[in-house]
Amino acid sequence: MLELVPSLDRPLRLVLVGAHCDDVEIGAGGLLLDLAARAALGSADALVLASTPKREREARSSLAAFCAPVVPTARFGGLPDGRLPGHWDAVKDLLQETAAATRPDVVLAPSPADAHQDHRLLGELVRTAFRDAVVLHYEIPKWDGDLGATRPQVYWPLSPELVERKWALLDEHYPSQRPHDWWRADTFSGLARLRGMECRAAYAEAFAAPKIVLGVAALEPGVGPGAAPPG
Template sequence: MLHLTPGPGRPLRLALVGAHCDDVEIGAGGLLLDLGERGALAAVDVLVATSTPVREAEASASLAAFCAPVRPAVTFWGLPDGRLPGHWDEVKDRLQRFAASTSPDLVLAPSPADAHQDHRLLGELVRTAFRDHLVLHYEVPKWDGDLGAGRPQTYWPLSERLLRRKAALLHEHYGSQRGHDWFGEDTFLALARLRGVECRSEYAEAFSAPKAVLGWPADRAPAP
């Protein structure tokens, strides 16, 4: 359960799950930058399922920038891109071990409705590993045209300044991705502007939350 009171007096511990080295920052980079600036991050544990040495170097630097001033603890599995379903048993076992190694307030992961097989598998399995946590599934724009498939209904409002900072950091740290036609500031701002319209904000990142439990923090419970 996540008590929605982040801030200097109640910093959050996050668990971030990505199939690829840039997934987390694309899907939730604005949220991370916002929490970091507000002093609302206590600790960040990151799992990245597929990678190469070049991509790992990019992701390590990128995640450090997005999670500042907190230093994230990043685990790379090094599995092959596009082949996670062929490693189903290994993915499930490793994900269970990752979940047992952390105690997050909030888990951010790909959507089980994502068209990419790597994203989809992690999105399906993350809720079996994190049964007692709030899991928000982020979205990643791509050629497959699956935006909205997870029916996002949870929003994190963001300013244009933070969105441009997100895009600048992605461009700075992921040189291996700059040649892709979708990997650009215009794509990231366009999606965030649309999600902002949906929640009456300038910009926003959107998430799906198939199950959420609302409640009072123990120290602020209502009188019986």
């Protein structure tokens, strides 16, 4: 396993893109909690396309809890759930406006291989809106059984405590989702355990990365491969 550490002298700037109000936290809530706990989260700007006033209130409180002590910003499109492809222009405009107003290092977004049409559209469009950021496509467990389509290449290991904390915050801040039969702790812990097995960790969240540019930081003279031997 190769571990790469960004050569940044500051915390990360993130843009969080969701089709629905709980998408980001379901797909990447553990990553957010871990970055925030390590003081590695500098800013978080969220854009949620399909929303209602009730769900927006839930999302604001949830995002604040997942990103604390960082105070995230949140913008909501107010578009109808399940109908985002029919609002292509509005979705594209909102993504472009967010990209123009932010300078993220990393963008978290749904996968273009997702079976849900709202998720899939965002996964397709986000890459062209944010051309200079690392885009990580998160996965969302669902009835459609599409997890194999995402084929993750990037893993973020999680401790058992982070997995428990993620579920506790989801259930606390999204009471509107409790009637759903899939809204259970073991739905999320089970997926996290599977992804953890794939990267030799207890638990993990997994992401697909369409394009990552690798570079090597300059080394001091006489340090590293190719350096002249001493003497």
